[in-house]
Amino acid sequence: MASPIHRIGFQSHRVMIRKNEREGEAEEEGKRVVLTAPLALEGGLAAEHRPPNFLQQLLGLFCNVRPGSDLSRFQLPSLFNMPKSQLQCYGEMVYCYNEDYLCKCAQGQSKLNRFISVVAWSISTTRPAIFGQAPYNPILGETHHVSRGSLNVLLEQVSHHPPVTALHATDTNLNIELNWCHSVVPRFHGTSVEAAIKGKRQLKLLTFGENYEMDSPNLMIKLIPPTGADWIGNVRIRCKDSELEADLCYYKSHRFLGFGGSSRFVKGTISHSNTSKTIYQIEGEWDRVVELKDVHSGEVMVLYDAKKAISQLNTPVLGVPQKVWNTESTKVWGELSQAILSKDWGKASEIKRRIEEHERKKQRERLSNGKVWIPKHFSVPHSMAGNNNEWECSPLEPLVPPAPIILPLQTMGM
Template sequence: MDNMGNEQVTERSIDYNAVLTPPLSLGSGSDVEYRAPNILQRILSLLKNVRPGSDLTRFQAMQLPPLFNLPKSQLQCFGESVYCVGDDMFRKCTDGKTALDRFVAVVGWSISTTRPAIFGVAPYNPILGETHHVSRDTLNVLLEQVSHHPPVTALHATDEQKNIKLIGCHNSIPKFNGTSVEVVVHGKWQLKLLNFDENYVISSPKLSIRFFPVPSAEWVGNITIRCNETDLEAELCYRGPSFLGFRGSNRSVKGKIFDSTTSKTLFVIDGHWDRTVQVRDVRNGKTTVIYEAKKTITRLKTPVVKDPKELWPSESAVVWGELTQDILRKDWEKARGSKKAVEERERVLRKERECRNDTWIPNHFSLSYTKEEGWTCSPKQKWVPSAPIVAPF
């Protein structure tokens, strides 16, 4: 057990300075604000010595300079997809009168977790033991970086009022393919509607970053959503722009909801995750809008610190606070020093653990790995406590 790391995570006695930035949302202007100059040439210069098919997580040289960073951690981006919303579709998953109504609501919520990616910039790679703890009304969300090599992020979100739980364990693997980078998100969401004893297992799309002929960063690929208790299942396909950049199918979502015991299609899904998505009931032809991006992921408000004295030193907004301020000021020389300081502290802690033959044990999750299931995380607490950081409505 790494006592030093765990003491850092649990101690709350200092008034820490946390720097929070606007969440990624549609129409926020963030893609302009954070875009670095001459970004394509700079990215290609970083990749010039990397062979196609390479796993980029294994290359120390791929540590991005601050010019390429969004001013926030990957933990914050992951968490924002749950707690930063305009229309609270998460809590609405329990409102359906029938199992089919609730399943359709879960499909709509899963689409709402898709957020725009920005070509050429990426969030900070979380350090081992880094946490992110935020509340939004009665929803409390806690994330922890439970492994650094490979990078594994765990999420636990609970709403005691609605009796909902969400568990996520994600391991993102970027691979260089010559003219593109494909980021495969291994792992799954587990959404539990406890009042109905229904458990939903949800996979994630891939992030495709293309350099030619038109630079882009889009979510693509197939995902599944299933509920074993009701035998309902959904298959969705995310699509980006065509090879030449034509945007006819860009950000489209198509699929179906069906009974897995009979393979009978119940609803057809069609739309765009950055606009609207609707389902058509094959029994009567009725069409219903299940997701509106304008209501859900536009004009999102920045979380605020309610009580600085309750912040953990491992909080993302604290760990990367100085670097975030430097990036927002565009002070790139100072930003390089701030980033190096965080990375150097991480290296020192890792060497100290190695000298003591200590194995890192996550503070808030139990972590396991099997060839069949991959990485899985189990929360150590039944309910996530309220947080010192609050996401406003």
């Protein structure tokens, strides 16, 4: 019979083995999660991941596509993918920033002050796109879950055809809630591709009982010189509780025959919704400075400064590997992202083909069994299914829990 000392030694050895196993499992989980720099005004993904010059190949992809065609089922080769999912791109609009415009929304002393801050925050969600590079089309049920301080953000792909993404974010310190439901409809127009983003964004300032609804601009990708990817179109921001609304127009202007540089403009107004009386005029460049002018006094102030808001953004880090869901974007696409970052295009193509074929197989199985996909974190009314313009998604839980992926707070001074 073993002595008490031997039994204690044996138990300690087993505890050490289990600890080493857990550490090994955590290390393995960490390897499967690939976190990449966010899309930023300066630096970020555009600086770290510079794609080759493949304009000719890009044009070749669309040579047999008819103008007006819906590209939502079009599959891009891995060469044209940036190493992140569309869910991550949406999430970064909310949790990646320097100057905290979202916090200003909750701290406004009057309805008008808060509305102005919401307009500035809406502009801050506009991030530069990379021409020739598209994020992965999220698979059905894919999620992205990140925390920044007291702000917790959760996204889920609730539909694949058409592609629909739901977002829920809560901040208990600021008493803020965000609900988004986006459906992207990309169409080919011969010399360009326009991705129309349908659906509404809701920002709720719960302390004041105010609900703000807003649209998103569309992404226009020009395939002939001068090539580029830019945000265009109209955005309306409304708050019935404060009886205020803003109308913004995003557009791009080239300096000389389409060459020699260009400016990314946004202009618009803030007005009383019941009288349509204009209070402020908005004008500027959303990737530089946007100004706000009081139409009565003529006073001009800075509404939004892109350099302060979205330049040199931090990259999320993995906090607790064991708590990362298998549906997490950075895990689902981790192996593919690593291959793209390593520029191993043969391996990247094989990994992407394997993921897409696996999803097609699961879809065929659901159809043959008569099963309907049910999202895990959001409810989607059946009456909305299949209607691109009317998708609505409601979170199943009132609060988003803290995430295993964390965005470090900014350390740079502004």
